[in-house]
Amino acid sequence: MVNELLKLNIGCGHEYKKGYVNIDAFDSSIADKKMSALNLEFDDDSFTQVECVQVLEHLGAAKSIYALAEVYRVLKPEGVFIIVTPDLRNSFKIFLKGNEEQRKLVMNWIYGLDIPGMSHKYGFPEELLERMLQETGFFDIDIKRINSKSTHPSLQVVCKKPFSRWHQLFTHFRKKLVQGDLVDLQNQIDVIDKETILQDILTAVLKTNTARQVLQITSTSSPKIGQVFMEEYVAENLVSEDYVRIHLGILEELALLEFPKMMTYLFREMPVIPGCQSETFETVRSMCAKSVKKLISGEKEVIDELRNTSKKVDIEIQTIIFSKTMLNSISQYHQALGAKAFSQNKLVEAMIQYKNAVRFNRDNTLAYWNLARLHVLNNLQEKARVCYSTTHDLVSLMHPKVMKPLLREIETEFEQAMKRNWKHIDQPVLSLLR
C-alpha cells in the first residue's frame, strides 16, 4: 500500500484526502488506519510528502518533538513536510480587537474543543516551530501566515528533509528511548529535561563525530542515554564496535552503577551553602567528570571506589538523569511534605522535610523561611535568626521583582518572632507570591 501511495496525511479526522495514506489516532471511521503520530508504522524513507494539518497543537510541546522525528524518519530525502497549526499572534490580536462572537470562536481556535483528541495542549509560535524543525534536521523551512483576518488564523510551514545519516540515526535513537521507557512522553518536564542532553549529543556528533564527546556529555548527565546512543551508533554501522568499545564499556558500567543516582547522593551530602545551588551542581559534575576521565585512562581503582560508593547510596528515587530540574523536583517534593507536616503540627517531621528540601536545592527560599518559623516555634532563636537572614539574602538574590514587599514582611516577621509574638508563624509559608 505504501509503495503505491507515497503521501501521508497525519490526523485526518473526517477529511479523507485523495492520493494519501490517511491516519488518525482517535477516529478510525474515515482514516485508512488508526495510528499515533508518535509511532508511525511505516519503514524509513517511505513517503515523498507528509502533511500534518492542525495536529501538533493536540500533541503538546514534548510529544511534538518525537512526532516530528517520526515524520523525518518516514519521509524520503528531498521529501516535503507540510504543517498547519493555529497562529497564536493573530489569534490573540483578533481576541483583543474582535466582538464577543469573534472572541468565542477564537477561544475555541486557541484551546480546541473538550472532546477526546480535540483539545489543544500547546500553541507553537513561529520561532519555536522553526527551531524544532531545525533541531529535527529539516531544512528550507518556509513559514507563512494564512487566514490572518479570519477567526481561524494559521501558520503554514513547508520544509524538506535533507540526506543526513546522523539525523536519521537520531530518529531511531529517539524511538529506542521511547520503547525502552527511558523517556516518559506523558511527562513534559522529563522530555524537555532529557531533550537538552539529546541536543548536546546531536551537536557534538555533527561537529566532531567522536565517541569521546558523547561519553563526556552523557557520563555525568545520563550514562544510560549515552549507552543507547552508542549502541545505535554501532548498529547503524556509522562506527566500528572496536572504536567505541572502551567508551561504551564505561557507559554500560556507569549505567549499571546508577551513576546519576550516585551523583544525586553526592550532591545531597555536599556542604549546604545557601544561594550556591548552581555552583554545587557544577562542582559535583566536575568531580564526577574527573572520575570518568580517570576511567578512560584505565585507572582501575576508580571503578572499585564507585562500586563501593554505589552500595552506600540511600536515595529512594529512581532516576537515569542528573540535572538541576530533577534536583529541584526532589526539593519541591520534600517541601510539599514539609508543608503538610507543618500544617498538621508535626514540627519535627516538618523540620526534617524542609532540611531535605534545602539539601536538594540550596536556593529554596521558601524552605529556609519555613525552617526559620519552625526554629522559632522550637525556641531555637539563634538558628531562627540565621534562617531569617538566609531567607532575606535569598529573596534579594533570587526574587528581585518581588523583593521589596517580601523583605519588609520577613523583617517584620523576624522582629515579631523575637518578641515572642508567634501569632502568624504557626503555619507554613506556601508561596512567595501571595
Add this chain to the structure above:
Amino acid sequence: MHMIWVDINRLESYLPIRLYDRMQQITGYVEPSRQQLTKIELLGKNVGLEKSEVLAALDSHLSTTGIGSKSRISLFTTIIVMIVIALVSVLLTWFVVDPESFPVPTYVPGSLYGTISPRDFSALDPVIA
C-alpha cells in the same frame, strides 16, 4: 548582587586575599569553609579522586584556590603601579600643555577650515596686499 559577584569573582586571582575576602563580605557571597572543604574532599574520595583533583574540580565553582598570596600581592602591586603611572602621565600632560589649546581645534566656525567668516578675509588681506 549575585551578578555583581560573578564579575568580582573574575578578579579573584588578581587581588590580595584580604582585599578579596573583604569584597566577599561586602557582597554577601559565601565560600566553603576549611571544614566544608574537608567534607568535599572526602566526598571526592567516593568517586576515586585525590585531594588535589577535588580542589581542581572546585576551582571554577566553589573555589577558594588560585594564585598564592605572595604572587597575588606582586601582581596587584604591578597593576596598581601601572594605573598610577598612566594617571600621572595624563595629569602632567594636562598641566604642561595649555588646556585651551589641547586638543587643537581645526574644523571650528570662523577658522580657515571651518565656516567662512569676515575675520578670515581680514586675516588674509595683508598677505594679498
